[in-house]
Amino acid sequence: MMRRLTLAILLVLLALPAAAIDRPAGLMWNRTGLPLTLPLQVKSDPGSDLYLQLSDPATGQAVLAAYVRGGAFFRVLVPPGRWALTFARGRDAQGQDWQGEDGLFGAATEVIALPEPLVFQTEGAARKSGHLIDLRGASPVLRDIGLCQRRALDPETLSGSWARKHPHGLPDPREPGPFTTPRYDLRSHFCDDAG
Template sequence: MRRVFALLMMIALALPAWAEDRPRAGLMWNRSGLPATLPLVVKTMPGRDYVVFLAPQDGGDPVMAGYIHGGEFFRLLVPPGTWTVLFAHGREWQGEDALFGPLTEWTRMDRPMSFGAGVARKQGHIIRLIENGGQMQIVSAGPLDLCQGLTLTTERIDLDDKRDDPNRLPTPGLRRLDNDLDTRSRVCG
């Protein structure tokens, strides 16, 4: 009886090792070749995890993927362009190839989403997913526009031109301007 119990314990302890640890939330990979600078915010319910995929709007393999821990704040910077957005979701992560195993469910945006940037504005999106009657559905998808502003800080620095040469005459009034340019983003209102 002890041996049977020991064997059952070994099997029970080994089962969780077969499932992979879930990845940390955030970017899994970017194969687009483009810089990821535009915001995608996804709000989800707790109880399951998600993988968001961005694929070209005219078809083809996904170019970007991000892992979402259900119920936690999620923001991913994506490349400019118009993308089809898909979500794989489930409860037990099985790895990048199997995703959530045979119980992986899929949710797809009805139409492609455009991400872009101008001189003073970045255009992204917010997506909210909820579970309704056992089915995952998108209840809201809207724009997320970020306005960008530049702040220029100038500091005047008086130069002491005496240096270490005692035979050199001082040159009064020499100054240098030290400029610092800072970009700040905020949600457009």
């Protein structure tokens, strides 16, 4: 009985595929030491995962890596600079072809390198310029995108202000008052080329 059970377990183990490496998701690493503040969005086909690398165009040194699951919404913040972008594409949505950063998607790996480096930068204090790359067609389609920011007053911080305590004039300077400094929240939204 024990011999049959051992044989059955062995047959089941042999029937299983080789252990696949779990697919990651999103940002994998950043070696620049710079803050990740500028938008990069990638559109991809379902069932077509991507491994993205940003590299320094002068040295070829990889500075950032991310994993894009095919067909899923993907946006990552990248550091400021001028970066060469390379994608490795695999066709297995289940991740069975993903063999890690060294093996990528095995022999079926397709490499897509953008012909020119892309610039990621801030423009003034309120706009962060990035890019959207659409890899769903025969060739990559590139579009500039912007992340605009503005400060919005937090009304909760006005609860102790003199305007509420003294609606008809200035407070008596001899009176200790709960003066508060208003707080502003940073609000971000995608904006078009007009800003």
